Amino acid sequence: MRARDRGLVRRRLAGLRLDGDGMPAAGDVIVFEQNPAAGRVTSVGRLSGQSAVALALLASAVPVGAEVGISHGAETLTAAVGLRPTSLVIGFCCKVVGPHGTRGLV
Secondary structure (H helix, E strand, C coil), X not given: XXXXXXXXXXXXXXXXXXXXXXXXXXXXXXXXXXXXXXXXXXXXXXXXXXXXXXXXXXXXXXXXXXXXXXEECCEEEEEEECCCHHHHHCCCCCEEEECCEEEECC
């Protein structure tokens, strides 16, 4: 709490909604404008019939609603930064379908 009140928070947990069918991996680097290391993907999942969603630690300078790039191997995936991480996943259902099947949210 004190760090936030003093303006020292440099990273925050954010939700991402990915465009297209690409699926990043945990640890992939997030690029925003001129910042080549604006954050990192921490976890990824896909809801049945929906686009992939991810949680990421992002630099505080990346605004909500911004489009970011995710460096995934040789390709760059695009994603939109969400308001709250939980609003991307919770509310749709209680299961996330990942590359290794379905598992419950923790």
